[in-house]
Amino acid sequence: MIITGTHEEKPLIARFDTSSEQLKGRYSVQVGVAIPLNDPTPEGLPTPGEDEQLGTIEATLLRKIDQQCVLVGVITTAGMREFVLYTNSSAWIEAFHQAFQAAVPTHQVQVMAKTDPDWSVYRSFVS
Numbered sequence: 001m002i003i004t005g006t007h008e009e010k011p012l013i014a015r016f017d018t019s020s021e022q023l024k025g026r027y028s029v030q031v032g033v034a035i036p037l038n039d040p041t042p043e044g045l046p047t048p049g050e051d052e053q054l055g056t057i058e059a060t061l062l063r064k065i066d067q068q069c070v071l072v073g074v075i076t077t078a079g080m081r082e083f084v085l086y087t088n089s090s091a092w093i094e095a096f097h098q099a100f101q102a103a104v105p106t107h108q109v110q111v112m113a114k115t116d117p118d119w120s121v122y123r124s125f126v127s
Helices: 018-026 048-065 093-103 120-125
Strands: 002-007 010-016 029-036 069-077 080-087 110-115
Touching: 010 120, 018 069, 018 080, 018 120, 029 048, 029 120, 048 069, 048 080, 048 093, 069 120, 080 120, 093 110
Parallel strands: none
Antiparallel strands: 002 010, 010 069, 029 080, 029 110, 069 080
């Protein structure tokens, strides 16, 4: 599902996997992996070249998360791309953050996690 809109008066483009909702009861920790854009357009979106880099970063992310969690969405707005993931344990996140940052030399990697058994981040985009 592709969603377009605005956030803080900037364009927002999001992509969510609606089939992942069936996993809601199994994963209660929401993980956000944010990648600040290096050279956003005036609208806060990636340039074509950086969008290509972000595609490579997403592929790397999918390899690094292995079976620890599920990627449910990708949000791009205001100079940032955020990957929205859900997992059932946060024990692996610190080591993942370090390994993922080492695998992504072109961009800064920010990782946060919070308990979200109701999938409120997911539901804020997918109703």
